Amino acid sequence: MVIQNPALLVSLGCNEAMLHWCESLYETHAPQILLYGRALGLTHSEAEDVLQETFVALLRKPEEPEEPKHYCLRAFRNRALNYRRSLWRRLTRELESQRWFERTEGETPQERSAMRSLARLPTEQREAIVLKIWHEYTFDEIGELLGISANTVAGRYRYGLQKLRAFLHREHYETLEPSGETTALLDAARTVPET
Secondary structure (H helix, E strand, C coil): CCCCCHHHHHHCCCCCHHHHHHHHHHHHHEEEEEEHHCCCCCCCCHHCCCHHHHHHHHHCCCCCCCCHHHHHHHHHHHHHHHHHCCHHHHHHHHCCCCCCCCCCCCCCCCHHHHHHHHHCCHHHHHHHHHHHHHCCHHHHHHHHHHCCHHHHHHHHHHHHHHHHHHHHHHHHHHHHHCHHHHHHHHHHHHCCCCC
């Protein structure tokens, strides 16, 4: 996010100091914020659009907020939730829901399984997990960001992790089935005498 056009800075009502902290915030946190947008149910391109709108709004602020990252995440979340509400966006999101994370060449089947499982969680649980793990926020910080209690956040996080474990266990069990390992385990269990 390098803006080299002074006329653009003036049109945004931005000074050099504002540009500096916004650039620094963008460079260090944009990927995490995009992932947070995915956790909120946006497609990757929608999350990028909302991120851009958020930073344009930040550049218009007269001064740097007290907690820039927190303010940015809160502003991004509000914009993302508003963006999501329109019917057209909702339909687009459903069509692209299969591509939740960006694919990489070295992805393991376990990583793909974990990504699919995360995408299956309810938005509130997914949001708590992404903010806790990828943003390294405490439950108190997440609660403040979302406007809910830290206990509610901890519950969403805990229930989300339980569901992830169940999804992953189920997928692991289903992958064993075709190889016959499950059948062999069941057959072996039948031969054990009951006492």
